[in-house]
Amino acid sequence: MTNTEIYDKLKSAFGEKIGEWHEQTGGEYMKRMSSYADITDTSYIRDVCLYLRDEPELEFDSLLLLSSVDNGDKTLSVTYHLESKSKKHFIALKVTVPVDNAVVPSITGVWSHANWQEREAWDMMGIKFLNHPDMRRILLDEDWIGHPLRKDYKQPEFYRGMKVPY
Amino acid sequence: MTEVLDRKMQTMPVPVKVIPAEQIDPKRIRTEEMVLNIGPQHPSTHGVLRLEAVLDGELVIDVVPFLGYLHRCFEKHSEAMTYPQVIPYVDRMDYLAPMQGEHGYALAVERMMGIEVPEKVEYIRVLFGELQRIASHLVAVGTFGLDTGAFTPFLYCFRDREDILEMFEKTCGARLLYNYIWVGGLSHDLHPDVISMCRAFVKKSRATHKEINELLTFNKIFVERTANIGILKPDVAINGGASGPMLRGSGVKWDLRRDDPYSIYDRFEFDIPVGTGMLGTLGDCFDRHWVRMCEWEQSLNIIEQILEKYPQDDKTDVQKAVPKRIKPGAGEIYSRVETARGELGYYLVSKDGINPWRCKVRSPAFVNLSLLPIISRGYLMADLIIILGSVDIVLGEVDR
Amino acid sequence: MGLLNKQDNPFESSNIVITGADTLLNWARLSSLWMMGFGLACCAIEMMAASASHYDIGRFGVIPRPSPRQSDIMLISGTVTLKMATRTKLLYEQMPDPKYIISMGSCSNCGGPYWEHGYHVLKGVDRVIPVDVYVPGCPPRPEALLEGLIKVQEKVRKQSLAKTAV
Numbered sequence: 001m002t003n004t005e006i007y008d009k010l011k012s013a014f015g016e017k018i019g020e021w022h023e024q025t026g027g028e029y030m031k032r033m034s035s036y037a038d039i040t041d042t043s044y045i046r047d048v049c050l051y052l053r054d055e056p057e058l059e060f061d062s063l064l065l066l067s068s069v070d071n072g073d074k075t076l077s078v079t080y081h082l083e084s085k086s087k088k089h090f091i092a093l094k095v096t097v098p099v100d101n102a103v104v105p106s107i108t109g110v111w112s113h114a115n116w117q118e119r120e121a122w123d124m125m126g127i128k129f130l131n132h133p134d135m136r137r138i139l140l141d142e143d144w145i146g147h148p149l150r151k152d153y154k155q156p157e158f159y160r161g162m163k164v165p166y
Numbered sequence: 167m168t169e170v171l172d173r174k175m176q177t178m179p180v181p182v183k184v185i186p187a188e189q190i191d192p193k194r195i196r197t198e199e200m201v202l203n204i205g206p207q208h209p210s211t212h213g214v215l216r217l218e219a220v221l222d223g224e225l226v227i228d229v230v231p232f233l234g235y236l237h238r239c240f241e242k243h244s245e246a247m248t249y250p251q252v253i254p255y256v257d258r259m260d261y262l263a264p265m266q267g268e269h270g271y272a273l274a275v276e277r278m279m280g281i282e283v284p285e286k287v288e289y290i291r292v293l294f295g296e297l298q299r300i301a302s303h304l305v306a307v308g309t310f311g312l313d314t315g316a317f318t319p320f321l322y323c324f325r326d327r328e329d330i331l332e333m334f335e336k337t338c339g340a341r342l343l344y345n346y347i348w349v350g351g352l353s354h355d356l357h358p359d360v361i362s363m364c365r366a367f368v369k370k371s372r373a374t375h376k377e378i379n380e381l382l383t384f385n386k387i388f389v390e391r392t393a394n395i396g397i398l399k400p401d402v403a404i405n406g407g408a409s410g411p412m413l414r415g416s417g418v419k420w421d422l423r424r425d426d427p428y429s430i431y432d433r434f435e436f437d438i439p440v441g442t443g444m445l446g447t448l449g450d451c452f453d454r455h456w457v458r459m460c461e462w463e464q465s466l467n468i469i470e471q472i473l474e475k476y477p478q479d480d481k482t483d484v485q486k487a488v489p490k491r492i493k494p495g496a497g498e499i500y501s502r503v504e505t506a507r508g509e510l511g512y513y514l515v516s517k518d519g520i521n522p523w524r525c526k527v528r529s530p531a532f533v534n535l536s537l538l539p540i541i542s543r544g545y546l547m548a549d550l551i552i553i554l555g556s557v558d559i560v561l562g563e564v565d566r
Numbered sequence: 567m568g569l570l571n572k573q574d575n576p577f578e579s580s581n582i583v584i585t586g587a588d589t590l591l592n593w594a595r596l597s598s599l600w601m602m603g604f605g606l607a608c609c610a611i612e613m614m615a616a617s618a619s620h621y622d623i624g625r626f627g628v629i630p631r632p633s634p635r636q637s638d639i640m641l642i643s644g645t646v647t648l649k650m651a652t653r654t655k656l657l658y659e660q661m662p663d664p665k666y667i668i669s670m671g672s673c674s675n676c677g678g679p680y681w682e683h684g685y686h687v688l689k690g691v692d693r694v695i696p697v698d699v700y701v702p703g704c705p706p707r708p709e710a711l712l713e714g715l716i717k718v719q720e721k722v723r724k725q726s727l728a729k730t731a732v
Contacts, residue, residue, distance in 0.1 A: 113407030324618030
């Protein structure tokens with residue numbers, strides 16, 4: 001199935017919860033691998049993922065990448081790139097949350113790959129994932145202040161008595 | 167006299183009351199779990215990785231990996247640098263297979279900008295990609311041998327690896343981190359000696375491959391230590407996002423060179439080796455090692471085909487398609503290549519600027535490592551090192 | 567051992583070597599510098615290449631040891647991050663005196679390519695531990711590492727243990 005067909009199927013199953021389709025221009029590859037659907041209601045992302053995984057026609061068996069983006073306009077996004085290794089099709093989903101209430105339901109129960117990726121998104125971007133089994137920082141230490149990949153992040157002057165800037 | 171007697175008494179065996187096994191109540195034996203800390207400085211963690219192993223006697227109950235000891239802020243750097251300036255940082259991410267990392271990054275930007283690369287450049291990219299795959303597998307196999315206690319294969323592997331590095335050095339001047347594959351082209355043309363060196367290398371490497379198989383792969387001690395250890399079931403592997411030899415070791419025939427072909431990989435004939443549980447169970451450490459050994463052979467096959475087809479008279483400038491100004495329009499892309507460790511993906515978001523707005527990397531080693539707790543539960547402590555070795559992680563890529 | 571062989575008595579054939587205690591001690595120390603090798607980053611691969619068959623660091627009497635308590639020189643091979651810096655210092659303190667530090671590669675010399683935006687990179691390992699020899703390069707070639715090692719040997723040769731003891 002092409003990803004527009006999958007989008008239509010999602011739209012018929014979830015209706016208003018699925019937002020508009022952002023088609024990427026510039027070549028067949030970009031159209032196929034990078035066009036994404038918005039999920040307007042953030043709390044439905046887990047249900048959408050479960051549907052994509054368990055629907056026999058779709059059978060999305062693996063999560064390729066979960067990435068967080070700071071949009072620069074006080075919103076953060078989480079992009080899910082999903083792939084079906086058996087059916088060889090592909091779709092990307094995107095949810096957008098405000099910075100001051102960055103909470104997204106966890107999809108660790110759907111694909112176990114999401115576990116560390118969600119921890120990384122929390123560490124780097126400060127997005128909390130609801131019902132995640134182990135919501136700790138993964139790359140930085142627990143006493144680190146701030147989330148480095150936010151656009152307004154400033155390097156600390158000192159960390160544990162060590163000077164950080166050059 | 168009494169002193170002597172005392173001393174004699176001390177050395178005499180003390181009578182021990184033997185309790186028959188059937189009288190021992192297992193509930194009354196008090197045991198408790200032990201937490202053993204491995205790393206971050208440990209010769210077998212392949213870099214700076216810390217593992218907290220929860221042990222019951224010698225049995226591993228759980229493993230908790232702690233990452234971030236090599237977190238070098240790649241993603242922050244890529245937001246601050248222009249598109250071509252990111253390439254040296256890509257090198258330093260997966261430092262055992264930098265050519266393939268560069269290829270993936272260049273491909274992502276080229277796909278965003280719609281750049282067509284000259285055929286000669288594609289040939290050189292694939293040639294160096296496959297040489298790099300062999301170099302990376304040589305390190306993987308050599309250090310896996312070290313983990314199991316075999317030192318000699320390590321020396322053989324590094325001897326052969328030097329030949330590959332020599333070819334790279336002749337062409338681009340660097341041994342380890344190349345900055346060779348640029349967006350739209352290459353930094354230098356192929357050195358004229360490389361083709362003949364490559365021919366000699368293929369011949370030599372086939373001999374080494376056979377030698378390593380005899381010395382290491384089918385060594386009884388090695389087989390005993392790796393077969394039936396660290397079993398990863400195919401469905402768990404797919405659900406957990408495993409890729410590369412880790413996924414193929416579990417019997418899943420999935421290789422991006424075949425299933426989502428990029429560059430000119432569709433022109434070459436090669437097999438995709440998968441684990442079969444040849445000497446143990448499907449998806450054990452031996453299968454992963456065996457897949458690496460077979461991939462080494464397949465890469466040699468591809469190199470031979472490239473050497474046949476390579477357009478030597480083609481005098482095209484390798485920088486012909488390099489754009490003057492690299493500035494993709496607004497949009498985003500997920501682009502991926504198959505590196506020695508698995509699926510390396512780049513998620514680039516461009517907001518019509520000269521530097522990426524966001525560059526997130528799907529690093530295969532990071533994802534494969536996240537499966538370590540699942541595959542190492544229930545094995546002995548000594549097996550944990552073997553399992554970690556068979557995953558073949560590069561910490562630069564895990565922590566980025 | 568020819569000198570201890572009873573068949574040719576060393577005192578009969580006048581095989582006596584007269585030397586200073588310092589020279590003898592330094593000669594012994596510099597030709598068996600045991601190295602604590604812990605791979606930090608990319609430079610660790612060049613360190614491995616230096617200790618493998620082609621470059622063979624063993625001919626300088628350097629044996630890689632995994633434990634700090636058995637080693638004379640510490641090779642900082644790669645980027646020292648803030649999370650690792652405290653551990654590096656701890657390892658340094660565990661080494662017995664006299665100890666020497668080789669800082670291998672630009673990252674551990676000064677932060678290397680990560681000097682500006684590397685919020686988690688220590689800009690030079692000399693901010694936490696003293697360094698004897700800096701080996702430049704990103705990464706340095708194995709020959710450069712051997713050169714650095716020879717520099718350490720020169721340093722050992724000029725030292726006097728007897729004087730510091732008095």
